[in-house]
Amino acid sequence: MGVGVGVGEIHQFVVQAADAMRLNWPPSPESFQELPRPMSSIVDPAWLQRADHQGGLCPRLLFVPELSREDRPAQLRKFAGAMGFCSNLCGLLALVVAIVFGYMQTVEYPLGAVFRMMFYVQGYGKPMTEPVPADLTASPRPGSELFLPMPSGGKMPANGIGMCCRPTAYDEDSVYNSILWYLLSGGRHIDTAHIYGNHVPIGKALKEAAKRGVPRSEVFLVTKVWPAAFGYDATMAAVGRMVKQLDVDYIDLVLLHAPRKISWRMVAAYWGGLNALIGEGDEFSNHDCGDQVTCRKATWKALSELREQGIIRDAGVSNFRVPQMKELQSLGMAPIAANQIQFHPWIPDWQQEIVDFCNAQQIAITAYFSLGGLQSKDKTLQLDDVKAIGKKHSRSSGQVLLRWALAKNVSIIPGTGNPKHMKENLGIYDFSLSPEEVAKIDALRSHQIADDFFFMQF
Incomplete structure (x- = not known):
């Protein structure tokens, strides 16, 4: 095997990053309710119900046609918060893809690395083989x-x-x-x-x-x-x-x-x-x-x-x-x-x-x-x-x-x-x-x- 980032390290990074963002993918309405306001209040609920999310990885936002001068700063803060979340998520996905792609270039058999990664993820959190008594x-x-x-x-x-x-x-x-x-x-x-x-x-x-x-x-x-x-x-x-x-x-x-x-x-x-x-x-x-x-x-x-x-x-x-x-x-x-x-x-x-x-x-x-x-x-x-x-x-x-x-x-x-x-x-x-x-x-x-x-x- 070549030298590079290991499969376990990649998966651990993704899990930790997702945990840090308090997000499970695909997102559920409940996961957005847990996010700090104001973001959770302006995510379009209809987007969350779509199975394919063809509208993009980032949630569609709700906009108010006319805002009073007093409401504008709060709504802008909500918009900025949502866009920041979207940027973090899309950036995370891009980073993960880059890491995986880079890792694939370092291994002797890329196809084997894919299968190992698949089965590693499949077994994450499940019981592994117990140790043999001494x-x-x-x-x-x-x-x-x-x-x-x-x-x-x-x-x-x-x-x-x-x-x-x-x-x-x-x-x-x-x-x-x-x-x-x-x-x-x-x-x-x-x-x-x-x-x-x-x-x-x-x-x-x-x-x-x-x-x-x-x-x-x-x-x-x-x-x-x-x-x-x-x-x-x-x-x-x-x-x-x-x-x-x-x-x-x-x-x-x-x-x-x-x-x-x-x-x-x-x-x-x-x-x-x-x-x-x-x-x-x-x-x-x-x-x-x-x-x-x-x-x-x-x-x-x-x-x-x-x-x-x-x-x-x-x-x-x-x-x-x-x-x-x-x-x-x-x-x-x-x-x-x-x-x-x-x-x-x-x-x-x-x-x-x-x-x-x-x-x-x-x-x-x-x-x-x-x-x-x-x-x-x-x-x-x-x-x-x-x-x-x-x-x-x-x-x-x-x-x-x-x-x-x-x-x-x-x-x-x-x-x-x-x-x-x-x-x-x-x-x-x-x-x-x-x-x-x-x-x-x-x-x-x-x-x-x-x-x-x-x-x-x-």
Whole structure:
């Protein structure tokens, strides 16, 4: 990460400034009533009732057509007070925008900074991951634990923890506590990425866990190279930074985070509910490695050499389609160890083709959004068939869906900062689904809820 104003500092500044002005945005009539007079008496109430405030950020003012000489000074003072308030508010917003824009120019991955800021704000004032008791030591690993073989001869635990996309994955104390809780609870598979910006607290938690009975050799550590760092030299440098930030001698698995550079347009299309089909003709901009195919090949060459040097144990991909995986296989370098993709019972046909190819090529699959993801999780957990299976086994709907993925020989990385939920996720080894139950969940693929999911085709 670059040097600059931190996300926390930006948010703290905004909160303090707003508190100083005694203002919540958008403003309510009550907030103006609390402001010192004379301003509160001349704000147009109709403006306050508008949801869009298209009339501008500053409140529309009430004017009196004719003023007596005696009333003019008081009304002018009211007008000046209102304009002063407006100036303070608009100036504050401009300052915040300037600070954020300046901060974005200092970070290595601006898109990652945006997501961290979003989740930081989302988690503001909410409980973070509780500290781990100083006397807590490691619990036994789950019984009947499952593993997926790696080309290096190593084994990837099939049940991991994802360190993305929630407030506790970006707050440093929560990251440290989450990883320590997870490892001491018996978990051994950690999934993160360079763009998440949480390598340092993860590394610290690994060191502390080792002191409490969890050796580094038992932990399977996964991270990813963001497309902005594609290219031979850039990838070599990026992995070097990862190793240093994590404070480890080696990384078990390094993935290419996506097959091409992710643009703001793609993010907007994804979150806007549009399936974004990104053409192969787009090139990596502002990079020396050339077009996207050349960049991917150069990056794979770097990972292959790092694998030979023992700095990484295996190399893999994420969000790759079949032609892109074949492209890397044609190089005759490191075998593709894994492909991390969105996977759950509602994947479309083209995503199932990726799964089938990986199974045929002995490429391990890791699922993200196993429960449906940020958009649909609440709906998937309420499906009658899933709840009925859970009731039969005295398990939650979430545990049923996670166990279904394991039945498909897919590893899972559910994310949570709650120690109780970590234990529940690790507890799915205590039961299994019958072939009939697996088939019943398979059949949910045709459920209308499938229309609620969005996928990016890179």
